[in-house]
Amino acid sequence: MSTISTHLRNFKEPTREQLNLLFFSLPIDAETHGGEKAASGELERMEISAVLTLGVQNIEDAYPGKLYLIPPYLAFSSLDRKSVRFTIPLSTIRRVERLNARAGIYALSLSLWHNTKIVVQLTSLRPTADLFCSLLRDALKAELNRGQMKAVKSFIETCYSESLLANIESDNKENAGSKADSGSTDSLHLGGLGLKFKYPGDPRKLREASKMKLWTTYLKTHGRNLTLLRYPQYTRLVQVGLPNRLRGEMWETLSGSLYLRFAHPGEYERILKENEGRTSTSTEEIEKDLHRSLPEYPAYQSEEGIGALRRVLQAYSFRHPETGYCQAMNILAAAILIYMSEEQAFWLLQVICDRLLPGYYSPSMHGTLLDQRVFESLVHKCLPILYEHFTAVDVQLSVASLPWFLSLFINSMPMVFAFRIIDCFFCMGPKVLFQVGLTILKINGEELLQVQDDGGFIHLMRNYFASLGDSAHPESADPRARAITRFQELLLVSFREFAIITDEMIQNERKRFRGEIVHSIESFSKRSAIRNLKTLHRFTKDQAGLIYDALFKAICIEPPPAASLPPPSLLTTKDSPEERPETRIGLKTFRVFLSEIATWARIEKIVSNGFQQRVEREVAEHEFIDRIFSFWDTDYRGSLSFQDLISGLDGVMFNDLMENIEWFFNLHDKNKDGYLTKDEVLTLSESLLFIFRYEIGDAYLGAVSRFMSNAFEYGDALLPRPEGSDPDDDPPPLESNQPYINLATFRMVVLADEVLESFFESDFASTFRLEPVPMMEMPNANTSLLGGLWDTLTSSDNRKIFNRLTDEVGRTIGKHQVYHRPAIGKFATLEEPKARESLLTPTMRRSASKASLRLEEQSTPRVDIPSTSKSAPANLNVPIRGEVDKAEGGLSPSAYSAMPSMFEAAATAAALMERTPFAIDDAKDDEDDESEDETEGEDDGVMDEVDAFLEAHDSGLTPAEQELAQDLIHAEPVK
């Protein structure tokens, strides 16, 4: 009933490089798919100081700034990052000339596709400029080889600006003729539903004609579409509103979706074709919303518009199954389709969802939540009185502002106005949404201070939006002031007073709150996962929470395979009951999960290398664990849900002696017939040995071998024999699946042994530990400036490096030791309880296991803890058991290494079984090896250990080792 998503864990702050790409409206690396990357991957990027001049007349100033080679693009930004900039595909550069200028000046003249010429003067030192030029040359060559240069022509023909200028030019030549075919050339160029269904708003009021004129002039001298250069006038033109016919193309250029469309010709059609007929949750959800997307616009009352909307949304969901479809995307898509073709809209939608509003529409909507939080914080900063009022009367900003951001105001204000905000949004970036949002609140400040609740807030906002076309100063004597609409006032205030809201500021605010948001989303889904459990069984909610944490961690480490999309077309029937999405884990993830909870399901190595001691945890793999997985998979689905895990654990963690014995029995009774076969008895013994593999001493080994011989003896004795045959005769041969012992017998055999009895009574239960899972830390608000998950990863990398280094040094100086921590850790000393009087009658004891007798003899010699252990290096102590006294606790390495031979005999006794050799451990303190804060404790201890070691062994190190150790001290590798 719940999905567990870990993708927020990979949520990284954008790097400087990525921010730069974002600035230039270029795909950030993660976004590029396949070919693009391969083609440009090896080409080097470079930036260089440069002065840009427009190569024609003196129509623009020269701008100092930076030129970036980002193959396959060339980009420039003036120093203020605002006035002037461009991003052009290298393939549109037709000619590059080194200008033969005055000495000491290094300038390149670039002729671009649209007969524009720009001159960039490289102001760096000569060798740097030379390097830049050679890289540029390489990059250009690569584009040529890729055939991109040829693609430019046909691509550019799809852009309306081409026909606009072509018309002007031909108009100049021959007035009559060209007008006639301008209509037909127009249809070559891509356009939106507005062509047929009209654009919203009154063209005269929008002053379309004069806007068009201004744009034509601008585009004539500053390039267009792929080669567009953005000079200051450009931004001003955008701010007064793009003309309808040019709007789509300008959006493409400004957002950079144009470059995606250029780089992936035909991809939109291909996606649709490949997925034809396919249905998914997303396609179903899309269907529901098609008729509620700008329904008042005529195109969306016809199949033509609805069909286009459906295809664009579906294509997006097919290409991005992880995001799929989110309500509000329908509104965006419907809006942009008025101004652009399906293919254009598809790419633009992608840029909006992935780049401009990252995470807004993802299943957790973390981007939305984050930006709402950022907005709130900006309101706090910029409009403190209002913020305090809202806090006082408990009004939530988001009830009104959420749709502003999610649907770019399209759903909140009349479309004509929303589109003008969107023009600015594409031109100046997401900060525009914040600026406009703040202005709305500011302008309505007085009334907002009267608002007492959420409803009143919404109501007020509605009235305001409905009045945007009214005069802002209806009372003014000045007719020009009266002519200013409330919408114009809104934009004016946004860009004047809230110019202080910069991209950087938003980035920083996002950084500040990201951890908080991720945390709240994760704990929200945790709470609902727990709430949605059908039953908690005997667990408390807190315990279920710990189990959830272990599951969550396991999913982070070993993500379960993504739920696959239903196969295309025919196979999916609409009426099959819709499965609710639910996270289920496979065996691999399960092993990780169990290793968090059961001590025997992990391998804990205590490594000490002379510098530090640490615990290394690995996930164990054994048939026993796999068996539990299947045992808990009661529906035979090959996977387990959170509920399955809760139920499974409930079945084993609360058991008393008898129940545990039964659980163990059932676990191994594969066909559930109430009997174990002889093979199953063997498997069961192996399971026991697996659990005991790291216990100290041979008590458990002895117990298992006694168990086996007793079980076999008893089982054989109870086997049905032919009538009248001598009970002392050998039993008849067994069939492989023949029932061998039943639960009652099994119980008796187990109870015959003190070690096993106490194992089933309490030790086994105690191997299940619900403890706070040391999670990968999330950056918190305070550290976020330095932090971010990335840092955590880096530091865990550092940690590994540190560990590796110190291990190496430890090895060279002979101080490297590895011990395994036992799963039960009951027998600290090597004392061992004796086997009980057998329950078997003497006759049954017929072949009373010699092995077990021998074992007892063999195991009598105890290992004396050498009194000389004081001389053993103190750092052999197991660090987690803090209370172990250094002086007494340490065993000398030789004592350990002597031990395995002792067990050889015992090992023979366990004849049939392959067993992991018992590892040895210092287990001075019993039971209580709580591992709660092992990581922290260890971390804290590390540097002290190194210090101590160096002090004690100062002379023992070679100078090189000393240096290394010194480095390590200063490396600060952990935390």
Next chain:
Amino acid sequence: MADASGSSADKSVQVKLVLLGEAAVGKSSVVLRFVSNEFQANKEPTIGAAFLTQKCRLEDRVLRYEIWDTAGQERFHSLAPMYYRNAQAAVVVYDVTKASSLEKAKTWVKELQRQANPNIVIALAGNKVDLVQPASAPSPTPVAESEDEADDATATPGEATGEQPESLRQVPREEAEAYAQEAGLLFFETSAKTGEGIVEIFTEIAKKIPIEQILASSRGGAGRAGGVGGRTGTGSQQGGVNLEENAAKGKDACNC
């Protein structure tokens, strides 16, 4: 401003009510039926939640419902607390022809009971009963209405065939009723299409709301003019809720 009522002494009690439930069970239709007494394909896109108001007279008291109709898409679930916080009432809707929608309704109920206002009055509404009723009530299949749903993928299968209505039912009334009883919810089977049971939900909720408490604790209960209607900002509803004790809606119409 167009706020006609201002802070004039107004005996109306403001009740915040939230609608929750799986997508397409008919939440918006239920609200539309209650607020404007009509049934039509839902035209209003819901981002987060739609906000509507409606007055309702109960004996000598006027209740002013502030209705938050939440978006049903699963990923908006985490936003729901924003809308149900401080709510005095909730209508959790499921679709009687879709068993899974009752499961979802139950999780909403659980969530509300643990996270919402502890005194919240919750009503469970099994919507679309018109689909499972015998044709005695002349099974409304006029062209106009089937047109509404013709292109709506969510239109329940069988609507067109309409042969054995009872067989479409996936949630027996008794089952849901027993659950509601056990969980302490008001229970109704409703049809936004025919109007059955709709007004009852809101009147029964009104009766159960501890009005005196709200009055005592509210910030004066001075109602602002209610605003219904979408982006055009016009108070679009003329028809009253067909409930005799329903108040006139003069105020709601004033924000044109």
